[in-house]
Amino acid sequence: CIKNQSTKTVADFLERGLERSDLGVEVGSEAYVEKSKYVFIKTKALQEETYLLNDVKDAFEYVTPQSFVKMNLKKGDLIISKDSNVGEIAILDKDYPNAMLCSGIYRLPIKEHKLYLLAFIKHPIFRQQIDYLVPRGSTIHGKTKFLQCKIPVPTENAENTILYIECLVQAIINKEIEIRNKHSKIMSFIQQELETNRKPDEFVFSQPT
Numbered sequence: 001c002i003k004n005q006s007t008k009t010v011a012d013f014l015e016r017g018l019e020r021s022d023l024g025v026e027v028g029s030e031a032y033v034e035k036s037k038y039v040f041i042k043t044k045a046l047q048e049e050t051y052l053l054n055d056v057k058d059a060f061e062y063v064t065p066q067s068f069v070k071m072n073l074k075k076g077d078l079i080i081s082k083d084s085n086v087g088e089i090a091i092l093d094k095d096y097p098n099a100m101l102c103s104g105i106y107r108l109p110i111k112e113h114k115l116y117l118l119a120f121i122k123h124p125i126f127r128q129q130i131d132y133l134v135p136r137g138s139t140i141h142g143k144t145k146f147l148q149c150k151i152p153v154p155t156e157n158a159e160n161t162i163l164y165i166e167c168l169v170q171a172i173i174n175k176e177i178e179i180r181n182k183h184s185k186i187m188s189f190i191q192q193e194l195e196t197n198r199k200p201d202e203f204v205f206s207q208p209t
Contacts, residue, residue, distance in 0.1 A: 001128060004152040011147040013117045015109050018144055022109060023082075024071070024101025031067035038068040039099040043081040046088035046105070051122065051169070052176050053090050069100050071107070078108040078118060080146060087130035087146050089121045093177050106144075115166035120151045 011017075027040060045059035053059070073079075073096035080089040083104035091114075101107065110117065120126055129149040154161040 001125060002150060002152050004155075006153050006155045007150040008153050009147060010117070010121070010149050010151060013110055013113060013151065014147075015111060018106060018109070018147070022107050024103050024105045024107075025069045026103035027063055027067040027069075027100075031063045032061045033064055034062065036062035036064060037098050038063050038065055039096070040102060041079075041096075041099055041105065042102050043084040043088070043104045046079065046081045046085060046090045048085075048088060048122075048127075050176060051091055051118065051173050052093050052180070063100075068098075070097075071100050072097070073099055073101070073107070076114065078110060078114060079105050080108060080121070081105055082143060082146065086134045087121065087126065087149075089118060091115075091118055091173065093173065113162055113166070115169040116162050117151060119165050119169045121146075121149075126151075 024041075032040075040061040040063045041053065042059055042061065044056055045053045047054040047056065073092055075092055075094050077092045078089060079092070079101060081087065081104055108117075126149055130146060133145040133148065
């Protein structure tokens with residue numbers, strides 16, 4: 001389905017093969033707590049509609065300090081799901097010193113053409129390959145089958161083409177960050193309005209006539 005005959009696999013973009021240290025760690029639900037400075041990132045945080053971590057329900061869990069495993073998650077890290085929503089990927093928009101990945105997520109060891117790879121993993125052509133390798137609804141974990149997926153690479157004016165695509169991806173990321181910042185400000189203004197500009201009248205409920 002890729003018209004361009006020039007392709008690389010996802011594995012070809014990596015600086016080295018994936019190692020156990022690139023994979024997250026499972027802590028178990030008994031480590032979940034109501035509040036903590038340590039956060040556990042689950043595969044639900046990786047969603048098709050966003051390039052960043054998505055704060056959907058049950059995507060993050062607070063965990064006890066004793067169960068936390070330090071992973072030094074840095075701004076610009078690419079993390080990809082191998083289980084559940086196999087092949088979903090996100091880029092970290094900031095450092096996450098107090099966050100850890102679950103055992104269903106790999107951090108990809110890549111520095112060169114990182115945004116180019118991200119662009120094509122987000123593309124439907126990658127999804128088609130993943131669905132062939134690991135059918136949706138399958139109970140089989142994806143393991144590292146996503147490494148076999150092919151990524152088209154330009155043959156003419158390659159350097160500028162890759163740079164152009166990476167600029168587009170960076171623009172998308174910047175806009176997503178700005179949208180989240182503005183959404184946070186709006187919610188803060190609404191909360192402030194509700195808390196500080198109340199009328200002195202006390203509301204008393206009564207049954208309607």
